[in-house]
Amino acid sequence: MSEITVGLGDRSYNIFIRPGCLNSLCDGLKKFNFSRRLLLVSNPTVYGLYGGALFKSLVGAGFEVVVGEVPDGEEHKSLFQAERLYDLAFSRELDRRSPVLALGGGVIGDLAGFVAATYLRGVPFVQIPTTLLAQVDSSVGGKVAVNHPAGKNIIGAFYQPVAVFTDLNTLLTLDPREIRSGLAEVIKYGVIADDGFFTWLEDNIERVLGLEAGAMEYVVEKSCRIKALVVQSDETEQGLRAILNFGHTIGHAVEALTEYKTYRHGEAVSLGMALAAELAANIGMLEQSTAERIEKLLVRAGLPVKLPLNMDRERIIDLLRRDKKVISGALTFVLPTGIGRVEIVRDVSGKDIAGALKG
Numbered sequence: 126m127s128e129i130t131v132g133l134g135d136r137s138y139n140i141f142i143r144p145g146c147l148n149s150l151c152d153g154l155k156k157f158n159f160s161r162r163l164l165l166v167s168n169p170t171v172y173g174l175y176g177g178a179l180f181k182s183l184v185g186a187g188f189e190v191v192v193g194e195v196p197d198g199e200e201h202k203s204l205f206q207a208e209r210l211y212d213l214a215f216s217r218e219l220d221r222r223s224p225v226l227a228l229g230g231g232v233i234g235d236l237a238g239f240v241a242a243t244y245l246r247g248v249p250f251v252q253i254p255t256t257l258l259a260q261v262d263s264s265v266g267g268k269v270a271v272n273h274p275a276g277k278n279i280i281g282a283f284y285q286p287v288a289v290f291t292d293l294n295t296l297l298t299l300d301p302r303e304i305r306s307g308l309a310e311v312i313k314y315g316v317i318a319d320d321g322f323f324t325w326l327e328d329n330i331e332r333v334l335g336l337e338a339g340a341m342e343y344v345v346e347k348s349c350r351i352k353a354l355v356v357q358s359d360e361t362e363q364g365l366r367a368i369l370n371f372g373h374t375i376g377h378a379v380e381a382l383t384e385y386k387t388y389r390h391g392e393a394v395s396l397g398m399a400l401a402a403e404l405a406a407n408i409g410m411l412e413q414s415t416a417e418r419i420e421k422l423l424v425r426a427g428l429p430v431k432l433p434l435n436m437d438r439e440r441i442i443d444l445l446r447r448d449k450k451v452i453s454g455a456l457t458f459v460l461p462t463g464i465g466r467v468e469i470v471r472d473v474s475g476k477d478i479a480g481a482l483k484g
């Protein structure tokens with residue numbers, strides 16, 4: 126069992142990483158002064174796999190469980206679904222000490238977290254991530270959000286959970302495509318912060334794709350440690366935290382352009398990372414051979430690195446202008462300068478971006 130603390134003063138919390146920890150989650154909840162009634166947010170896929178057992182153990186521990194089921198899919202990370210959850214919470218008289226538990230992937234975590242942050246101006250929030258992507262990234266750090274027709278995650282807050290319970294066994298029921306999608310965020314950590322981890326991934330990618338237990342535990346723990354360090358030093362993205370956005374500037378634009386239907390989040394981030402590396406190489410910030418090394422690992426992880434030829438580049442550049450990192454019209458990119466090193470570059474020119482998108 127690994128236990129990682131995200132140190133944020135009186136909002137510090139622990140990430141518990143262990144195969145099977147879903148079964149003992151109620152013990153972990155005891156120390157919090159929660160109300161008896163809680164809101165468990167999930168979707169039919171995940172609830173069908175893990176909800177019944179969790180429901181039973183929560184009831185056994187004395188909780189009254191209100192289940193808020195949200196349809197499966199990124200398009201349901203919406204204000205409409207948040208409102209449905211508020212209605213449910215009000216109708217069942219959930220109070221300020223009633224926790225919201227998010228059982229699912231990043232969609233459920235981001236949406237439930239947004240509801241927890243805003244219902245009664247904030248109630249306790251517990252993350253129970255069940256995808257690789259959620260375990261290595263979205264359950265940690267407190268970015269909660271819903272999408273809006275104007276862009277991805279653009280209505281949201283920074284709102285930390287009180288605890289994260291990561292059961293590695295849930296990865297065993299995940300579609301291999303979702304494992305690959307989560308791996309994009311894992312590779313991201315290597316590029317932005319840890320060359321040793323990147324090299325380890327190069328040497329062990331097959332073990333990870335094969336879900337070998339020791340490799341998965343290492344990947345999840347290492348990723349959470351890197352993210353925790355970044356979040357601890359810049360919780361609300363005033364500066365350094367933007368490095369976690371490597372690959373997301375183009376990635377989010379591609380997701381929005383394709384209406385969240387074509388690419389999983391990690392796949393879009395993979396495209397974005399490969400193109401950002403190419404952009405960095407084109408403008409002389411990165412060795413061409415290092416850009417190729419990044420691309421090669423993404424390909425070995427089964428991730429896309431090239432934009433389809435028929436995708437409208439002009440529209441991508443239009444969508445980039447809605448990125449949250451844009452200040453006074455200046456497009457900001459996180460660009461690698463080596464493995465384990467990135468720079469936040471303001472005012473990248475449209476011409477340089479178009480050059481990278483061309484290939």
Ligand SMILES: NC(=O)c1ccc[n+]([C@@H]2O[C@H](COP(=O)([O-])OP(=O)(O)OC[C@H]3O[C@@H](n4cnc5c(N)ncnc54)[C@H](O)[C@@H]3O)[C@@H](O)[C@H]2O)c1
Pocket residue numbers: 168170171174197198199202229230231232233235255256257258259262263264265266267268269278295296297298299300303306389390391
């Ligand atoms: N808040 C953050 O810091 C942060 C970080 C990264 C990504 N995100 C967000 O996370 C979302 C993507 O999350 P995701 O990749 O987990 O997608 P997801 O939540 O849509 O889950 C992917 C699919 O896996 C299914 N699933 C989940 N757990 C399962 C399990 N154990 N077994 C079988 N099926 C399971 C889900 O039902 C879904 O169909 C995006 O909205 C992205 O913007 C947020």
Ligand SMILES: O=C(O)C(=O)C[C@@H](O)[C@H](O)[C@H](O)COP(=O)(O)O
Pocket residue numbers: 262265266268277278310362366369370373449
């Ligand atoms: O935690 C962060 O900070 C991240 O940027 C993590 C990203 O992987 C994640 O996709 C995040 O939601 C993107 O943030 P956004 O602010 O661009 O929506």
Ligand SMILES: [Zn+2]
Pocket residue numbers: 262310373390394
């Ligand atoms: Zn992401």
